[in-house]
Amino acid sequence: MLSVDTFKMVVSSTPLISIDLIIKDSAGRVLLGKRSNRPAQGDWFVPGGRVLKDELLEAAYLRLLYNELGVSSAVKAKFIGVYQHFYSDNFSGSDFSTHYVVLAYQLSLDGECLNLPNEQHSEYRWFKKEELLNCEQVHCHTKWYFQSGKAADFNLV
Numbered sequence: 001m002l003s004v005d006t007f008k009m010v011v012s013s014t015p016l017i018s019i020d021l022i023i024k025d026s027a028g029r030v031l032l033g034k035r036s037n038r039p040a041q042g043d044w045f046v047p048g049g050r051v052l053k054d055e056l057l058e059a060a061y062l063r064l065l066y067n068e069l070g071v072s073s074a075v076k077a078k079f080i081g082v083y084q085h086f087y088s089d090n091f092s093g094s095d096f097s098t099h100y101v102v103l104a105y106q107l108s109l110d111g112e113c114l115n116l117p118n119e120q121h122s123e124y125r126w127f128k129k130e131e132l133l134n135c136e137q138v139h140c141h142t143k144w145y146f147q148s149g150k151a152a153d154f155n156l157v
Contacts, residue, residue, distance in 0.1 A: 004092065012096040015084075019057075019064055020048035022080065022106040022145055029128055031111075032142065033121025039087035039098050043139035044125070044132070048102070061105070070115025077105040085141045104145060 002010065010016075023031040023046070032044040047068035051060040065071040085100040116124050129146050132138045 008090075008092050008094060008096075011090050011092075011098055012094075015099040015101050017051040018048055018085075018100045018102050019051060019060055020046045020083075020102050020104045020145075021064060021068060021077075022046050022104060023069070024106060024108050025110050025126060026108070027126075029126040030132060030146075031109075031114075031124060032127055032132065032138065033116070033124045034137075035139075036118075036120055036122045038091050038093060039089050040139050040141070042137070043142075044127070044135065044137050045121075045139050045142050046145070047121070049120070051103075057103070067117065068120065069109070070117060071109065075107050075109060077107040080104040080106050080145065083141070083144060102141075 025031070031047065033047055035041050035043050035045050047064070049060075049064045049068060051057065052063075055063075061077070062074060065075060081104055083102040083104055085098075085102055087098040087100075090096055090098045111126065127135070127138070133143055133146055
């Protein structure tokens with residue numbers, strides 16, 4: 001693990017690579033968590049996280065399945081695309097921005113198989129596509145995955 005000062009220097013100087021997990025249930029709803037941490041604190045957002053230094057993408061995906069969803073086995077996912085997320089704030093609250101290069105994956109899971117932790121999100125909720133697109137508390141970066149012309153059509157109810 002990097003020290004806080006070193007990580008602040010990294011975030012202020014370079015983009016971070018992350019994986020977003022777009023979880024769809026059998027009813028076609030999408031799982032969102034209310035962010036506890038900066039950036040996007042207080043907004044509804046898809047689960048996900050950073051890829052660590054020297055970590056294979058496949059290993060990062062499996063780690064995030066476990067850390068973000070409590071899923072301990074591999075789940076087949078569809079790669080949706082690469083996105084760029086820009087935030088005016090950062091994890092530390094200091095005066096610099098955060099830039100993520102995001103690899104987005106869609107997968108299907110039902111709520112019964114999830115063991116949702118509370119480290120990154122204070123609560124979780126299943127949203128229908130129209131509901132999340134119309135909710136002001138859903139972060140715009142999450143909405144991008146579902147807006148026409150910005151992402152693949154997930155055929156969500």
